[in-house]
Amino acid sequence: MTTAATTARPTTPAAPRRNDDDQSYRGFLAELEAKGELVRFTKPVDPVTNMAAIEWKTFRDLGKASLFTAIDGHPGWTACSQIVADRRKWAIGLGIPEAAFLEEISRRITRPVGATPVDAADAPVKQVRLIGDEADLHDIPAMVTSARDAGRYIPSGIAFVKDPDTGIGNMSLHRLQVQGPRKTGFVMLPRHARAIYDKFSARGLPTPVAMVIGVHPAIWFAAGFTTSFGLDELELAGGLLGRGVRTVRCETIDVDVPAEAEIVLEGELVPHNHLEPEGPFGEVTGTYPDPGVAHVLRIKAITRRRDPIYYALHCGFPTTDTQSTTGLGIEIATLEHLRKVDGGLDLLDVRVLTVSGLMTLVVKIRPRFEGQAKTALMAALAGPYQQPKMAIAVDDDIDAADLRQIMWSISTRVRADRDVITIPNTRVWGLDNASPVVPGVEAFQRVGTKWMIDATKPAVTLPTERARFDMALPPGLETVDLADFLP
Numbered sequence: 001m002t003t004a005a006t007t008a009r010p011t012t013p014a015a016p017r018r019n020d021d022d023q024s025y026r027g028f029l030a031e032l033e034a035k036g037e038l039v040r041f042t043k044p045v046d047p048v049t050n051m052a053a054i055e056w057k058t059f060r061d062l063g064k065a066s067l068f069t070a071i072d073g074h075p076g077w078t079a080c081s082q083i084v085a086d087r088r089k090w091a092i093g094l095g096i097p098e099a100a101f102l103e104e105i106s107r108r109i110t111r112p113v114g115a116t117p118v119d120a121a122d123a124p125v126k127q128v129r130l131i132g133d134e135a136d137l138h139d140i141p142a143m144v145t146s147a148r149d150a151g152r153y154i155p156s157g158i159a160f161v162k163d164p165d166t167g168i169g170n171m172s173l174h175r176l177q178v179q180g181p182r183k184t185g186f187v188m189l190p191r192h193a194r195a196i197y198d199k200f201s202a203r204g205l206p207t208p209v210a211m212v213i214g215v216h217p218a219i220w221f222a223a224g225f226t227t228s229f230g231l232d233e234l235e236l237a238g239g240l241l242g243r244g245v246r247t248v249r250c251e252t253i254d255v256d257v258p259a260e261a262e263i264v265l266e267g268e269l270v271p272h273n274h275l276e277p278e279g280p281f282g283e284v285t286g287t288y289p290d291p292g293v294a295h296v297l298r299i300k301a302i303t304r305r306r307d308p309i310y311y312a313l314h315c316g317f318p319t320t321d322t323q324s325t326t327g328l329g330i331e332i333a334t335l336e337h338l339r340k341v342d343g344g345l346d347l348l349d350v351r352v353l354t355v356s357g358l359m360t361l362v363v364k365i366r367p368r369f370e371g372q373a374k375t376a377l378m379a380a381l382a383g384p385y386q387q388p389k390m391a392i393a394v395d396d397d398i399d400a401a402d403l404r405q406i407m408w409s410i411s412t413r414v415r416a417d418r419d420v421i422t423i424p425n426t427r428v429w430g431l432d433n434a435s436p437v438v439p440g441v442e443a444f445q446r447v448g449t450k451w452m453i454d455a456t457k458p459a460v461t462l463p464t465e466r467a468r469f470d471m472a473l474p475p476g477l478e479t480v481d482l483a484d485f486l487p
Contacts, residue, residue, distance in 0.1 A: 037064055
């Protein structure tokens, strides 16, 4: 079945209230706008020459997300960007107070909820169906995000695949370099999706893949969160939502996708490790890796809403949604990992510094014993994610997200010969250009040096020594309200 695409102007919802059953990101965008967290741009923009610069500067200078309603060459389309670039926006999207953010997410993802299948007639993503030659990736307002990118990329796609042995689904994030109307590159690390791809290839079969663009933040978070193989991340999204994600069957492949998504690209990965040139692309580190090769995805169909809102995810120099998304996953996983350390830490916060390209982790701890902060730092650097290569411990009086306070703490509380520790010849993140690639293996295998900085005060068991490092702050700081004194 094919439904003709509409060219009517998009009608992005602007009402601040969101239906309790709404699982789209449209309600989320409306909330961002209502809370002053989004700037609506009505002047024409070009996704190749200036859209990326506008949305990047909008977050850098104003701290706001962007919504574009007039995109050159793409009538009928809207695009958004930088929608989860900081914790406040994540808190709005997930409906969690910032003060209880990590703890509440940790609680919810321990209560997975299975998906709820619906008919195509009840799925907004089926409003327009473009099958075979009707499908054209060039219709999508994909951006050139960084100046030296090899072309237009779709970096906001969530790959939905299904294990051919168990039938269990898997979600993961993959960038797509647009290489034709129905062909893209598909960068695939040796993780869960690759394991499923290898199973299909061993049977001599292409891997069915649905690339889903534009979903509720709970689904987006779950796709970027590292879990054990065999656990369907869509159930984690259900846990975050408190109800099952509504799903619908694809048109041309045996894969189920979120019914309220904006766009679905249905396709197949060419089997037997067929690789073609791909890149360069401005990465989450904020730098460019060398051009490489990638698997190939061939598109069989595109389904979407009549008035689609493309998620123009920005990847490149911080801060963008990419650092924030992966950083949040690292924070949650590290929090869970540290709960088991040293019989239980007085752990107050965990933050990934997004400005570091995900490679710096800050642990806020109230050390009960001398040496405990260093124990926590070692554990943090041996956590489930490879990205962090530097970990900093700060004490209970430091905001772990405030670089000014972190640097003050390092400058005034660290004795370098004792509190700065390096760990050489350690496996590090594959995108860390400062660390060498292991000779004779793929570029994702690097060995470098991890390091940690203990910027905490002496332990609470040493109250006199600890008090020497207290902040010198004005009296009445906690009780004075400037509004009572300003003219």
